[in-house]
Amino acid sequence: MAEDTYDYIVTGAGSAGCVMAARLSENGRHRVLLLEAGPPDTNPWIHIPLGFARTYVNPKINWMFETVPQPQMAGRQLYLPRGKTLGGSSSINGMVYIRGNHGDYDEWRQRGCVGWDFDSVLPFFKKAENQTRGPDEFHGTGGPLHVSDQPSKFELAEAALEACVQAGIPRNPDFNGAQQDGCGYYQTTTSNRRRWSTAKAYLNPAKSRQNLTVQTGAHATKVIIENGRATGVEFQTAEGRKVAKCRGEVVVSGGAFGSPQLLQLSGLGPAEHLQDMGVPVIADMPAVGANLHDHFNTNLNWRVNKAITLNDLERSWPRKIAAAAQYALFRSGPMASNGVHAGAFTKSDPRLERPDLQINIFEWSTLRRGKDGVIPHPFPGFTLMPVHLRPEGRGTVRLKSPDPLAPPAVLFDYLRTEYDSRAILAAIRLCREIAAQPALKSYIVNEVTPGFGVMSDEDLMQFVRETGVSNQHPTSSCAMGTGTNSVVDPRLRVHGIGGLRVVDASVMPVVVGGNTNAPTIMIAEKASAMMMEDAG
Ligand SMILES: Cc1cc2nc3c(=O)[nH]c(=O)nc-3n(C[C@H](O)[C@H](O)[C@H](O)COP(=O)(O)OP(=O)(O)OC[C@H]3O[C@@H](n4cnc5c(N)ncnc54)[C@H](O)[C@@H]3O)c2cc1C
The missing domain is CATH 3.30.410.40 (Cholesterol Oxidase; domain 2)
Structure with missing residues (x-):
């Protein structure tokens, strides 16, 4: 078991994780480790816009999850593609660039998420963006994420x-x-007719930094929590189990299915369920894996x-x-x-x-x-x-087994x-x-x-x-908020645990009324800015 120590460890190199790794390593002062379960994004179909029909079912770069049988959907198990490569789902998605409605973010604020109203999040949408139509009140240029017309x-x-x-x-x-x-x-996250995933937009320009380590084929199996604080991550590689130590913060960015699964494997979740699964309980947190929302x-x-x-x-x-x-x-x-x-x-x-x-x-x-x-x-x-866009039903993400490499049990409540x-x-x-x-x-x-x-x-x-099927926009399974029905606070820190944040689509208190990639990137832009602020 090799051990190394980092200031920040990010688990999951998806839409959010690539932004986090790039921004946290930007000033050169922090050692950052980015762990991604999947391989590098070398499959050529990833990069061709129409290729997303091919990556839809490729098990090498796609988790290809399924729900448990859905009672309201004739007992069917619904297919859930999810990116498993650098860029995560931004490497296999439909590339449609939509932010949702301004009122969606104002609703987040009304639900107690201070700092997440539309006026507060707009600067982060603009910071991320390189809008080919040029800048205006709502759009930015010069950001890493290329947004192009058809x-x-x-x-x-x-x-x-x-x-x-x-x-x-x-x-x-x-x-x-x-x-x-x-x-x-629709506008798309493409540049010169090539997909512009967060791996392309954020990670590629950052990869050569001395203070950033990107490890693919590294499946995070547990966040190590000692005395109420995250101190490292255990992960599985082809060479076996490894541990990376963390003196700063662990950022969980595994997506709306992966993040609640990893928290539960780490002992943070509904106590009864964790006990049933034989996972030692560190904190009874019923909201972990609850509130799953989707289109x-x-x-x-x-x-x-x-x-x-x-x-x-x-x-x-x-x-x-x-x-x-x-x-x-x-x-x-x-x-x-x-x-x-x-x-x-x-x-x-x-x-x-x-x-x-x-x-x-x-x-x-x-x-x-x-x-x-x-x-x-x-x-x-x-x-x-x-x-x-606004279903009232909410579902759950639970462990199917204590095996960290097993898929999670996903139940929607459409x-x-x-x-x-x-x-x-x-x-x-x-x-x-x-x-x-x-x-x-x-x-x-x-x-x-x-x-x-x-x-x-x-x-x-x-x-x-x-x-009927999932529109592939799952969110809210580690919802942001202030009460026990939430997992993270408005600075995306896990309630009651030091040095641990969740940053990805899972923190949306309610799914936005539009596609979820751009909002997830915005969340990561804002989260990384908050973390740099907290780090002084
Ligand atoms: C087929 C499809 C089409 C879509 N179309 C659009 C669209 O056109 N427009 C749009 O805006 N949105 C679209 N979406 C949704 C959008 O892509 C997602 O909402 C967004 O990518 C979510 O980002 P995320 O960071 O939360 O998760 P992801 O981008 O899924 O990232 C999670 C990452 O974590 C990794 N990971 C998970 N668990 C672990 C672990 N334990 N250890 C290490 N790594 C781990 C995964 O491999 C993945 O790389 C689509 C999604 C899909 C699947």
């Missing part, structure tokens, strides 16, 4: 956006600007009469070769974009203050999308994906309330209304799923239970 316009996305307007949803050129409502093209979605697919979709690319070798050549030579064509070109934010009920629905517009349609891959329909098609069902039904009906508008109608051959036989609320809910 490489071009797309025929079906244009038609779908026009259809949204015809259905009463106005155009919005910037979902991250003054207001979120409306429809438009929930289903998919509506249409067959179209023009071979302009990504389904057609996938089915034809000549088209694939042409697309590969176009990308290699000019960084353009279908491979240069993420396939989720556009979307809309709107409300399931006009009386709501903030949008609770997101409609993603995909230039492809799928027969299946899960643990066995992304299987497109054998005909041209597109998808409108209705996402419920469709918990009458509102949860009402919102997704409203979203489905809205998608159908959009598809029925003149701008889209002329392309459509037929609705493939749910299909026109599925009309009543009961039938649609059956469809939702049989097909």
